[in-house]
Amino acid sequence: MASARSAAEPGGPKVPPDAGLTPLEVLRRLDSRPRGLLESEAAERLARYGENTVAAARPASWARRLLRTARDPFTAVLLVLGVVSAAVGAWGTAAVIGTLVAVSCVLRSAGEYRADRSAAALRELVAGTSTVQRRAAEGAAPLAREVPVEQVVPGDVVRLGPGDLVPADLRLLRADGLTVHQAALTGESAPVPKYVPAGAPAGGVSLFEQPQLCFAGTSVVAGTGTGVVTATGADTRFAAAQPPEGRRSGAFDACVNSISWTLIRFMLLAAPLVLATGALMRGRGLEIWPFAVAVAVGLTPEMLPVVVTTALVRGATELARRGRVILRRLPALHDLGAMDVLCTDKTGTLTQETLSVECSLGPDGRPDPAVLRWAAVNSLWTVRLAELPVPDPLDEAIWRAAEDVGEAAGVEVIPFDPVRRLATAVVTVPARPGRHTLVVKGAVEDVVERCVMDARARARVLGLAEQLAGQGLRLLAVATADRAARARRYTPADERGLTFTGLVGIRDTPAPTAAAALAALARRGVKVTVLTGDHPGTAARACRDLGLDPGEVVTGERIDALDDAALAEVATATTVFARCTPAHKARIVGALRRAGRTVGFLGDGVNDVPALHAADVGLCPRGAVDVTRQAADVVLAEKDLTAIDLAVGLGRRSTANIATYLRVAVSSNLGNVLSMLVAGVLVPFLPMLPAQVLVQNLCFDAAQASFAVDRPDPAMCRRPLLLRPRAFTRYVAVFGLLNSAADVATFAVLSAVAGGEQAFHTGWFTENLMTQGLVMLMLRTGRGRVPRPVRLAAAVLAAAGLLLPLSPLAGALGMRPLPVLYHLLLAGVLAAYAGALLLARRSAVGRAGAGQP
Ligand SMILES: Nc1ncnc2c1ncn2[C@@H]1O[C@H](COP(=O)(O)OP(=O)(O)OP(=O)(O)O)[C@@H](O)[C@H]1O
Numbered sequence: 001m002a003s004a005r006s007a008a009e010p011g012g013p014k015v016p017p018d019a020g021l022t023p024l025e026v027l028r029r030l031d032s033r034p035r036g037l038l039e040s041e042a043a044e045r046l047a048r049y050g051e052n053t054v055a056a057a058r059p060a061s062w063a064r065r066l067l068r069t070a071r072d073p074f075t076a077v078l079l080v081l082g083v084v085s086a087a088v089g090a091w092g093t094a095a096v097i098g099t100l101v102a103v104s105c106v107l108r109s110a111g112e113y114r115a116d117r118s119a120a121a122l123r124e125l126v127a128g129t130s131t132v133q134r135r136a137a138e139g140a141a142p143l144a145r146e147v148p149v150e151q152v153v154p155g156d157v158v159r160l161g162p163g164d165l166v167p168a169d170l171r172l173l174r175a176d177g178l179t180v181h182q183a184a185l186t187g188e189s190a191p192v193p194k195y196v197p198a199g200a201p202a203g204g205v206s207l208f209e210q211p212q213l214c215f216a217g218t219s220v221v222a223g224t225g226t227g228v229v230t231a232t233g234a235d236t237r238f239a240a241a242q243p244p245e246g247r248r249s250g251a252f253d254a255c256v257n258s259i260s261w262t263l264i265r266f267m268l269l270a271a272p273l274v275l276a277t278g279a280l281m282r283g284r285g286l287e288i289w290p291f292a293v294a295v296a297v298g299l300t301p302e303m304l305p306v307v308v309t310t311a312l313v314r315g316a317t318e319l320a321r322r323g324r325v326i327l328r329r330l331p332a333l334h335d336l337g338a339m340d341v342l343c344t345d346k347t348g349t350l351t352q353e354t355l356s357v358e359c360s361l362g363p364d365g366r367p368d369p370a371v372l373r374w375a376a377v378n379s380l381w382t383v384r385l386a387e388l389p390v391p392d393p394l395d396e397a398i399w400r401a402a403e404d405v406g407e408a409a410g411v412e413v414i415p416f417d418p419v420r421r422l423a424t425a426v427v428t429v430p431a432r433p434g435r436h437t438l439v440v441k442g443a444v445e446d447v448v449e450r451c452v453m454d455a456r457a458r459a460r461v462l463g464l465a466e467q468l469a470g471q472g473l474r475l476l477a478v479a480t481a482d483r484a485a486r487a488r489r490y491t492p493a494d495e496r497g498l499t500f501t502g503l504v505g506i507r508d509t510p511a512p513t514a515a516a517a518l519a520a521l522a523r524r525g526v527k528v529t530v531l532t533g534d535h536p537g538t539a540a541r542a543c544r545d546l547g548l549d550p551g552e553v554v555t556g557e558r559i560d561a562l563d564d565a566a567l568a569e570v571a572t573a574t575t576v577f578a579r580c581t582p583a584h585k586a587r588i589v590g591a592l593r594r595a596g597r598t599v600g601f602l603g604d605g606v607n608d609v610p611a612l613h614a615a616d617v618g619l620c621p622r623g624a625v626d627v628t629r630q631a632a633d634v635v636l637a638e639k640d641l642t643a644i645d646l647a648v649g650l651g652r653r654s655t656a657n658i659a660t661y662l663r664v665a666v667s668s669n670l671g672n673v674l675s676m677l678v679a680g681v682l683v684p685f686l687p688m689l690p691a692q693v694l695v696q697n698l699c700f701d702a703a704q705a706s707f708a709v710d711r712p713d714p715a716m717c718r719r720p721l722l723l724r725p726r727a728f729t730r731y732v733a734v735f736g737l738l739n740s741a742a743d744v745a746t747f748a749v750l751s752a753v754a755g756g757e758q759a760f761h762t763g764w765f766t767e768n769l770m771t772q773g774l775v776m777l778m779l780r781t782g783r784g785r786v787p788r789p790v791r792l793a794a795a796v797l798a799a800a801g802l803l804l805p806l807s808p809l810a811g812a813l814g815m816r817p818l819p820v821l822y823h824l825l826l827a828g829v830l831a832a833y834a835g836a837l838l839l840a841r842r843s844a845v846g847r848a849g850a851g852q853p
């Protein structure tokens with residue numbers, strides 16, 4: 001990928017985009033034609049100018065990966081402590097810290113590498129494509145075909161349709177109702193219209209405001225267009241704008257960060273505290289710096305990044321294999337586990353994508369095939385006149401049902417957009433020469449509003465719609481208008497003074513696995529809320545068919561009347577929102593998040609993109625349009641909603657394992673630090689040599705990394721699972737104190753049976769490793785058999801505690817063998833400690849901290 005670029009000419013052909021050139025002049029400068037490039041020209045340009053990718057999209061190198069892992073706060077603090085140690089000449093400490101950092105970074109980047117590799121194959125499935133118009137040979141007809149976005153070259157003629165990502169910087173040649181979302185470049189959240197201005201483009205406005213230019217990194221909200229590529233890859237404005245890397249961090253990252261910073265504050269406090277105690281109580285100076293640093297390092301759960309990555313990679317790989325679910329952002333797995341509300345749109349997600357027309361009714365409610373015929377005229381021309389037809393399930397259903405569409409000829413279209421909820425085709429019919437017929441179809445309320453009819457007739461139509469929607473039908477209202485033919489273009493302002501023609505009812509059947517998936521989510525404590533643009537009656541009925549009680553349906557109009565606080569309250573209590581615009585969907589998601597919920601959003605349309613961005617975790621089916629897939633964190637490779645349930649389960653398992661690691665590691669580290677402070681006062685020598693602190697720490701870390709593959713208590717996975725910093729803090733305080741109490745008891749035993757510095761160091765070392773092994777087995781949450789890696793790690797840890805003082809390494813570590821009596825008494829201390837752990841686990845603090853109800 002990168003090689004093509006390095007061989008490439010920098011810059012590409014120079015076409016100042018705002019130079020006031022006409023479209024033809026732009027084409028000439030790019031050595032292109034309106035009919036598109038030849039395939040051979042495109043291949044030659046691809047080699048010359050390189051692939052159409054921005055540097056950030058290329059896979060990271062090993063060096064970059066390693067550097068990235070070092071950016072984690074613990075690693076940074078450790079590095080600082082290491083550098084300070086080296087500066088004061090404590091080389092041993094500096095070396096051990098260096099080793100800790102290196103091990104953690106290497107393990108972590110290896111994990112990330114594996115994750116990238118295993119996801120790469122699946123990611124191909126969701127890679128973006130674009131439609132280019134090229135010719136096989138001079139004189140051959142141009143052919144519109146999809147190519148991977150990377151293969152778009154300068155001079156290519158590209159077609160755009162709703163849901164497309166603009167693949168490169170473009171100068172428009174034609175456009176129809178084209179609106180694009182430029183937020184990635186301008187921060188402006190409202191979509192802006194793009195068109196080809198009559199005459200040469202006006203100067204003086206900023207580049208992004210120029211209507212004839214579209215930019216890489218933006219996306220098409222509605223309408224269609226054709227444009228010629230002026231710049232690709234690193235030459236685009238998008239590359240120049242250097243978008244912020246990645247996207248917002250989810251709920252899980254926020255929790256881990258909050259816990260991390262609490263610990264870092266503790267660490268920064270621990271070193272000065274040790275120095276001050278040493279100075280005040282024993283009159284010691286800076287010579288105990290290595291000990292102070294060792295204490296601070298002893299507090300860090302250095303393996304946290306490793307455990308997080310390993311647990312995530314394991315979850316993601318299993319998900320890809322079993323559920324064919326692709327995570328575009330690895331930590332999204334945890335957000336799925338924490339999710340307690342899933343907002344979803346309806347058609348194509350909860351109901352089947354293929355729809356079928358069931359009835360075609362006149363204003364009086366009697367069958368009238370003419371209504372369907374007009375609807376088909378509208379469908380046919382809105383699609384035919386689009387630059388890039390995007391198959392719409394409603395339009396497809398209408399074509400299939402309509403037998404003939406008469407002899408209307410299309411003139412122009414005003415494409416559908418989800419805020420207007422209308423699509424209009426302007427046609428001519430042979431019977432009415434010199435006239436234009438506007439054929440409008442769309443949501444019943446929006447069409448009726450623009451029709452000339454009295455209040456009674458309007459009420460009758462709305463009543464009829466209500467009744468049909470109650471049967472679960474999707475409805476399209478059809479209206480027409482007869483106007484004098486004109487050359488001036490039509491706009492939405494022309495959609496008024498219409499004559500109401502009738503209603504088309506379309507059957508919307510539940511997706512096969514939807515009911516089962518909704519039930520499974522309910523069992524897991526995830527509330528499902530439907531946010532649809534459809535009629536309230538249709539939405540309510542579809543929910544009932546899926547076994548979901550719709551309750552009172554809230555419509556978009558009501559949402560507009562609510563402020564954010566009121567909306568949060570309504571959103572928590574509502575199951576179905578109907579007649580939502582894209583902005584409504586995003587507002588509801590935002591309101592739920594502010595109310596403290598962790599929100600997922602599942603949708604497949606362009607109209608779902610703002611909500612996907614607003615959610616903690618965005619999901620979409622694989623068939624969704626490009627922008628939607630880009631906005632989602634999670635892509636369901638198969639149209640099977642039960643995969644969401646699997647993902648939620650795996651997300652919770654991963655979070656539970658990380659929580660176990662944090663609880664065990666932090667509580668025992670905290671206990672150790674407390675004991676060191678206590679021992680610092682009790683004994684006349686350093687309570688533990690820096691090397692001992694660090695070696696023991698290394699042993700703990702290595703053993704506890706096994707929690708990444710633990711099997712947590714199923715009870716933990718039954719509810720949405722989020723690390724709760726408050727409960728966590730209380731938990732580690734209580735268990736830390738218990739741990740320290742066991743240490744102090746050991747000090748008493750040691751002073752009774754074996755005096756001296758070496759004996760103290762050895763005795764405490766042994767006890768520490770053995771209690772650690774015990775805690776690993778007792779503070780994990782799983783029931784039944786302990787997974788082998790955890791069992792093995794705990795056993796090795798305890799054995800190391802017993803055997804290291806007897807080994808040849810003992811001398812180097814400043815340890816010596818201890819009498820049997822000590823070991824017998826130690827067994828007593830351990831038994832008492834185990835009893836205390838059992839009791840504490842059952843207490844309220846123990847249960848809440850372990851995430852149990
Ligand atoms: N191609 C179309 N032409 C005319 N009207 C349409 C078209 N597609 C949808 N509508 C109207 O707009 C309304 C909203 O549809 P839209 O697809 O924007 O909503 P949505 O939120 O995606 O709905 P869903 O939850 O069913 O997917 C529909 O109920 C329908 O009345």
Ligand SMILES: [Mg+2]
Pocket residue numbers: 345346347348604605
């Ligand atoms: Mg939709």
